[in-house]
Amino acid sequence: MCVKVACVGGGPAGLYLSILLKLRDPSHDITVHERNPEGSTYGVGVTYWRGLLDKLHEHDPVSARAIEESSVRWNEGVAHVRGRTTRRSGDTGHGIGRHRLLEILAGRARSLGVRLEFEHEIMPEKLPVADLVVAGDGVHSTLRTQYADHFGTRTRRGRNRYIWLGTSKVFDAFTFTFVETGHGWIWCYGYGFGPEGSTCVIECAPETWTGLGLDTADEDDGVALLERVFADVLDGHPLVGRSGADGGGSQWRTFRTVTNRAWHRDNLVLVGDAAHTTHYSIGAGTTLALEDAIALAGALHEHAALPQALARYEQERKQALLAVQSAAHYSAEWYENLPRYIRLPPQQMFALLGQRHSPLMPYLPPQLYYRIDRAAEQVEALRRLKRRLGPKVARTVQARALASGK
Secondary structure (H helix, E strand, O other): OOOEEEEEOOOHHHHHHHHHHHHHOOOOEEEEEEOOOOOOOOOOEEEEEHHHHHHHHHHOHHHHHHHHHOOEEEEEEEEEEOOEEEEEEEEEEEEEEHHHHHHHHHHHHHHOOOEEEEOOOOOOOOOOOOOEEEEOOOOOOHHHHHOHHHHOOEEEEOOOEEEEEEEOOOOOOEEEEEEEEEOEEEEEEEEEEEOOEEEEEEEEOHHHHHHOOOOOOOHHHHHHHHHHHOHHHHOOOOEEOHHHHHOOOOOOEOOEEEEOOOOEEOOEEEOHHHOOOOOHHHOOHHHHHHHHHHHHHHHHHHOOOHHHHHHHHHHHHHHHHHHHHHHHHHHHHHHHOHHHOOOOOHHHHHHHHHOOOOOOHHHOOHHHHHHHHHHHHHHHHHHHHHHHHOHHHHHHHHHHHHHOOO
8 A cells, every 4th residue: 555655763663664564565665764873772672572472473484583583581580689589480581682673673674675764864844755654763752742732642750760771790580679778779670681781770769869879970970889789689790871882871761651642643653652652660662662563564454545544553552552551550650669568578579579560459458469369379270270180070179178178
């Protein structure tokens, strides 16, 4: 349907969309415009889960294999709290360096005939001449901002402060580290993305941030302070700020949750962080961007008229995001209310950490919620056992238990 497509922003959404559209019809004229130089990107590593990898293999096995081969895996979570370590098994997670992910997608797009124009910023008042313009220019999207009234953009800032860093320490599991200071708690999410290192996202309440002097420290002093705070888990490895990694300055931020009432205007459509953001603590940003690209490519293929295609894309993705946005909201809220949970025994605290997406948890005493959750797990384990044993064996076991008075 679309003959000429301009993707503004060379992130995962724009690059993957260009790949999928070229695979559908090699005659499409597609250009990806990226304002930054090639190879310069923020962040260190990104996470995703098996479900996304299955979708990538379904839609483009070539890039999916390259992504999988460049990723690391873990199936455990580790929490360090007050000198004690708790380990829990879970679903298999994957980590890949953001540089490497974009390198794979850019290389695949080029091989299919997509034009990539780096150091080329598109201004809202002069959009490219195209049948479809895709705004994948991130959370601070200039194209979305130009038409914010039409899109109905709303931004909500979180309370806590966070900073995105890297380290040469390679974590073998998704690692949570909580450290109590004289000014409150500060914590780190650490996960590997390759043999060269890991991502460390560090977060704390604003009172802790100012109390430790992180609000006034320059980057080197701030990073050095954090290295001392998290020395036990870093095992002597340094933390690396973004200025040391890719030329952009390290920066403490508050998370911006962005939502939009509408996702398209005429031939302009939003994807990725330009359309929506979800709190980093659920690790879904890259997955959602790639799923946006899959849904948009599918809608454009199924509907001959652009308005119907964009309306279908918007409807599908808004519906898919409801559960994810809810989980992200409650996850962020859990960390903002960390003192409510941090004094629990570490095993209980880690269990509730894994359940932080629950809308019920804020309204129950933490230990009561833990007991209910454990009881539910035991009931579900019994149901799984019954299914494996079959109804006849299960009835026999139950009868014997009743006869013995157990």
